[in-house]
Amino acid sequence: MKSWNNKAWFLVLPVLLLVAFSAIIPLMTVVNYSVQDSFGSNEFYWVGLEWFQEVLSSERFHNALMRNLLFSAIILLIEIPLGIAVALAMPRRGWGVSVCLVLMALPLLIPWNVVGTIWQVFARVDIGLLGYSLTQLGFDYNYTQDTLDAWITLIVMDVWHWTSLVVLLSYSGLVSIPPAYYQAARIDGASRWAVFRYIQLPKMRRVLVIAVLLRFMDSFMIYTEPFVVTGGGPGNATTFLSIDLVQMAIGQFDLGPAAAMSLIYFLIILLVSWVFYTVMTQQDADAESGRGHS
Amino acid sequence: MIRRAWIPVLYIVFLMLPLYWLLMMSFKTNQEILSTFSLWPREFTLQNYITILSDSSWYSGYINSMIYVVMNTVISLSVALPAAYAFSRYRFLGDKHLFFWLLTNRMAPPAVFVLPFFQLYSAFGLIDTHIAVALAHCLFNVPLAVWILEGFMSSVPREIDETAYIDGYSFPRFFTKIFTPLIAPGIGVAAFFCFMFSWVELLIARTLTVTDAKPISAIMTRTVSASGLDWGVLAAAGMLTVIPGALVIYFVRNHIAKGFALGRV
Amino acid sequence: MDLSWMAWTTPTAIFFAVILCLVLSMWVWELISPGGQPRRGILRFETTRGDRLFVTLLGSAFINLAWLALVGPNLWWALAVCGLFGVLVFVFV
Numbered sequence: 123m124k125s126w127n128n129k130a131w132f133l134v135l136p137v138l139l140l141v142a143f144s145a146i147i148p149l150m151t152v153v154n155y156s157v158q159d160s161f162g163s164n165e166f167y168w169v170g171l172e173w174f175q176e177v178l179s180s181e182r183f184h185n186a187l188m189r190n191l192l193f194s195a196i197i198l199l200i201e202i203p204l205g206i207a208v209a210l211a212m213p214r215r216g217w218g219v220s221v222c223l224v225l226m227a228l229p230l231l232i233p234w235n236v237v238g239t240i241w242q243v244f245a246r247v248d249i250g251l252l253g254y255s256l257t258q259l260g261f262d263y264n265y266t267q268d269t270l271d272a273w274i275t276l277i278v279m280d281v282w283h284w285t286s287l288v289v290l291l292s293y294s295g296l297v298s299i300p301p302a303y304y305q306a307a308r309i310d311g312a313s314r315w316a317v318f319r320y321i322q323l324p325k326m327r328r329v330l331v332i333a334v335l336l337r338f339m340d341s342f343m344i345y346t347e348p349f350v351v352t353g354g355g356p357g358n359a360t361t362f363l364s365i366d367l368v369q370m371a372i373g374q375f376d377l378g379p380a381a382a383m384s385l386i387y388f389l390i391i392l393l394v395s396w397v398f399y400t401v402m403t404q405q406d407a408d409a410e411s412g413r414g415h416s
Numbered sequence: 417m418i419r420r421a422w423i424p425v426l427y428i429v430f431l432m433l434p435l436y437w438l439l440m441m442s443f444k445t446n447q448e449i450l451s452t453f454s455l456w457p458r459e460f461t462l463q464n465y466i467t468i469l470s471d472s473s474w475y476s477g478y479i480n481s482m483i484y485v486v487m488n489t490v491i492s493l494s495v496a497l498p499a500a501y502a503f504s505r506y507r508f509l510g511d512k513h514l515f516f517w518l519l520t521n522r523m524a525p526p527a528v529f530v531l532p533f534f535q536l537y538s539a540f541g542l543i544d545t546h547i548a549v550a551l552a553h554c555l556f557n558v559p560l561a562v563w564i565l566e567g568f569m570s571s572v573p574r575e576i577d578e579t580a581y582i583d584g585y586s587f588p589r590f591f592t593k594i595f596t597p598l599i600a601p602g603i604g605v606a607a608f609f610c611f612m613f614s615w616v617e618l619l620i621a622r623t624l625t626v627t628d629a630k631p632i633s634a635i636m637t638r639t640v641s642a643s644g645l646d647w648g649v650l651a652a653a654g655m656l657t658v659i660p661g662a663l664v665i666y667f668v669r670n671h672i673a674k675g676f677a678l679g680r681v
Numbered sequence: 682m683d684l685s686w687m688a689w690t691t692p693t694a695i696f697f698a699v700i701l702c703l704v705l706s707m708w709v710w711e712l713i714s715p716g717g718q719p720r721r722g723i724l725r726f727e728t729t730r731g732d733r734l735f736v737t738l739l740g741s742a743f744i745n746l747a748w749l750a751l752v753g754p755n756l757w758w759a760l761a762v763c764g765l766f767g768v769l770v771f772v773f774v
Binding site: 124125126127128129130131133134136137138140141143144145147148149151152155204207208210211212213220222223224225226227228229230231232233234235236239240241243244248249250251252254282285286289339342343345346363364367368371372377380381384387388391392394395396398399403 | 527
């Protein structure tokens with residue numbers, strides 16, 4: 123058991139101050155902006171909750187939210203199973219492991235706007251390998267004109283960019299399974315599916331929770347990649363929440379509505395991460411009490 | 417096992433194709449990119465790389481990025497180490513809520529903070545400095561570093577601490593001489609993640625810089641929109657941003673999987 | 682230091698002061714009776730007082746937003762609902 127020691131606060135203090143500076147002051151400022159209208163740079167007028175009402179009832183916000191939820195759902199449905207499948211088929215020892223890990227982690231280390239640039243170039247009909255090949259094969263593909271094409275391009279890009287995260291997480295869960303488990307399963311004559319269902323999946327549960335929630339949250343706040351590839355277009359077809367928000371805050375300098383939207387956005391994120399945190403710590407607590415029994 | 421090897425192979429091919437295309441484009445002349453469609457460069461040229469490496473408005477972007485990324489990694493790790501130790505070893509008033517609050521900052525969309533960040537750092541006169549970007553990136557890197565280090569530290573048995581204290585080690589001496597070497601892989605992985613997220617982030621870095629500290633990724637976007645479409649140079653610049661990442665992955669490859677699981681497997 | 686860019690208003694200042702007071706009162710409560718009364722309520726996971734306060738605050742935020750979207754800008758009734766919600770959370774969760 124961990125011991126109670128309130129002096130541990132002193133060890134946490136530097137982190138607290140640093141993050142408070144970057145998080146609490148800006149958050150307070152956003153709250154202040156959200157109830158006021160601004161003219162010029164430093165003149166503010168009290169408007170009460172008008173902006174919140176406006177954002178909550180605006181079609182634009184609803185659409186961006188729906189698009190974002192749809193995007194996150196599709197991303198999870200593709201990336202999680204694909205990531206598990208790749209991790210299961212990966213070699214467990216030998217030189218193949220290093221090669222796989224290094225090559226797979228590579229997309230994660232590329233600056234996000236470069237990821238956007240890579241795919242923008244790759245998917246272009248005139249000079250990109252993907253776009254050119256598809257056109258040659260007779261597909262009518264153009265991600266700057268067609269909504270569906272734009273969506274497919276963004277989804278494939280995100281799968282390219284982030285599936286490796288799921289692979290690495292699942293893989294780290296898999297290698298932590300002691301070989302004795304597999305031997306026992308072989309003696310029992312367990313099928314491939316049974317091994318997956320009753321040995322591998324439970325062992326991966328912990329890291330999969332992390333994977334699902336990290337992927338959900340990161341795709342829910344995606345900004346740079348779609349901004350570079352489609353700029354939110356064609357029309358507004360790929361304008362996700364963050365793109366909409368930055369457009370409002372920096373592009374149009376509508377401080378009030380942007381702040382109100384930020385807060386609503388933040389509350390949604392807060393709710394999701396609370397659920398995430400609770401599920402994760404609960405798992406820890408259950409694992410600890412489970413260990414006590416066995 | 418051999419039968420299923422095609423899945424990772426296929427997946428890696430999928431990962432490498434766009435990168436291959438970028439690499440090939442960086443070796444082509446602009447004229448070749450636009451006029452002919454070829455899988456490899458007909459006229460192999462290094463001109464695109466020379467353009468970047470000889471023009472200070474290009475290569476200074478790499479230097480700027482490097483400076484704030486390193487600053488951020490150092491700051492994040494030095495504050496995260498003691499905090500992670502506190503979280504992994506002690507229970508204290510409000511510890512769980514504090515940990516959760518840190519976590520929410522990792523989850524918060526950077527777009528929410530862009531606007532007040534600009535005002536905040538303007539008020540302190542820090543706009544267009546490297547330290548501004550480094551501090552701003554601490555918002556998500558410090559919580560992440562605490563999270564990863566806490567996972568690694570919790571896997572070190574508590575008996576080691578107790579034995580050291582009985583042997584008469586003071587806390588600072590124990591921490592630097594005994595504990596830090598034990599979690600060296602964890603520190604490496606945390607540094608890797610700080611590096612990674614500071615390196616790949618664009619929105620905040622772009623907002624807080626004007627010219628003197630502008631990161632390479634922001635310079636790229638500007639060049640694309642302004643001077644038209646010099647695809648070859650763009651590809652070369654992109655390729656050069658991939659290299660530092662590839663290097664650091666190579667160094668932490670043995671711990672990377674555990675790091676992604678935040679030390680919790 | 683110039684803080685005018687933060688654009689403080691009295692209502693938002695009161696809002697943050699109330700939240701700060703709530704957190705501080707949690708600290709005082711903890712000093713009076715330590716341990717945080719952990720228990721498993723209707724959500725079937727262990728919560729302490731601090732968790733219950735957090736659930737109350739987060740829930741209140743969403744109640745207010747829903748009220749604003751569905752009913753209207755008069756939030757005093759929504760605040761009453763939040764108070765009730767808070768009591769329920771502290772009793773049952």
